[in-house]
Amino acid sequence: MANFMTTFGIWLAAFFTLSIFSFLYKDNPFYKFAEQVFVGLSASYWLVYTIYNILIPNLFNKLGTDFRGNLILLIPMILGILMLLRMVPKLQWLSRYPLALMIGTSAAMSMLLSFKSDFLSQMAATMVNPFSFSSPVDIVGTILMIVGTLCGVFFFYFSKKQEGFFKVPSKIGIWFLMVSFGASFGYTVMARISLLIGRLDFLLRDWLHIIK
Amino acid sequence: MKRNAPLVVAFIAGLVVLVGGFIPREPFPSIESTLIDWFMIISGFAILLGQASLLHLNITRVKEKMPNWPYYLAGLISFALMLIVGLLWGMEQTPGLLGQGDGIVKSLGAKPFDYLFTNAFIPLSATMFSLLAFYIASAAYRAFIIRTFESNLLMITAVIVMLGRTSFAQLLTGWIPDKLSFLRLPELTNFIMEYPNTAAQRAILISAALGIVGASLRIILGIERSYLGGGK
DSSP, X not given: OHHHHHHHHHXXXXXXXXXXXXXXXXXXXXXXXXXXXXXXXXHHHHHHHHIIIIIIIIIIHHHHHOTTTTGGGHHHHHHHHHHHXXXXXXXXXXXXXXXXXXXXXXXXXXXXXXXXXXXXXXXXXXXXXXGGOSSHHHXXXXXXXXXXXXXXXXXXXXXXXXXXXXXXXXXXXXXXXXXXXXXHHHHHHHHHHHHHHHHHHIIIIIISOOOO | OTXXXXXXXXXXXXXXXXXXXXXXXXXXXXXXHHHHHHHHHHHXXXXXXXXXXXXXXXXXXXXXXXXXXXXXXXXXHHHHHHHHHHHHHOSTTOOBTTBTOHHHHHHHSSOHHHHHIIIIIHHHHHHHHHHHHHHHHHHHHHHHTSOSHHHHHHHHHXXXXXXXXXXXXXXXXXXXXXXXXXXXXXXXXXXXXXTHHHHHHHHHHHHHHHHHHHHHHHHHTTSOOGGGOSOO
């Protein structure tokens, strides 16, 4: 039985792989079917994941094992239920309270986090002495990094019109950004190509056994 | 009242977390960690809301027999199937309502949820993203025909990084003597990723961080209130 189910699983995976690839020809019923199955499965996956990894360990397990000691957890539970009332048009306004708590907390958290890790840490990491390195490649690279960071930040400074002398660092900033976008693009393409190779490898090796 | 009271809630929650971040003395760290726990639980319910909304939308489409409704029905069936097997027998090491389901694991070779995950979800998501490899190429062609210095810079970097990540790069530039090894494509790729790319990413991070601080302050102070939606 397990052997049959393994083979069935491979055929199922091959069917879905070919159905998605069929979109390269044109939109068709197989693609539409696979697309909706994908939407359903991923929604369900995240729902089950949320239940087992967030709600059960942080709420239901605690309330189940020591209800009296965790009475305070009833507050987020009630707020969570209020959040679900967004589906009821007449009581929709009640969902604003949990939403406000979430937005207020996450705004403050992201403010602290981005100030510490993105702003201060990144500035500190840029303040290095390029001439402390022994290799000429590292020296040139570090100088480029300092110049690139400063010019890039200058490009995002919109409080003053960037003309005349101020246009120069802004222009250099754009060049660095373009290099970075090119690198990200190349990296993304390679990641997608490797996924494609993975799917073709699955079809030719696991499904058709053409590659041994 | 219906609009102002939530603004007060957002202000107090934001203020407590902010103060807790700057004053590491009791009771602020405890209040901050309690709020963060609550945030996680409520966000779990928010995910439930998202899935319920998707379900509601698809059920309406099927009920009203809108165009392509059989596909939405297939989506609903796959949603229900994965949810039911997930709740009954759990996922990975986590038991479900019926425990670990040893009997069904014996016949399937895995838990039903994990079986569907491996044989349906993974192939679907990997193929969906690999499909982008084809469209990204045509999008790149359209972008690269704009012949400016900046677009050339983007294209040259992209080509170097793409080649540098393959074994073909070593074949092309392996002959370059060790003295000039930094000109070999893999080394050049590493250099680009390590220095100019990091510089630009840092500039983006620093600028975005300042933007986030500003936007967060607007939310906490109640200047930005679009998240409350329209209506009274």
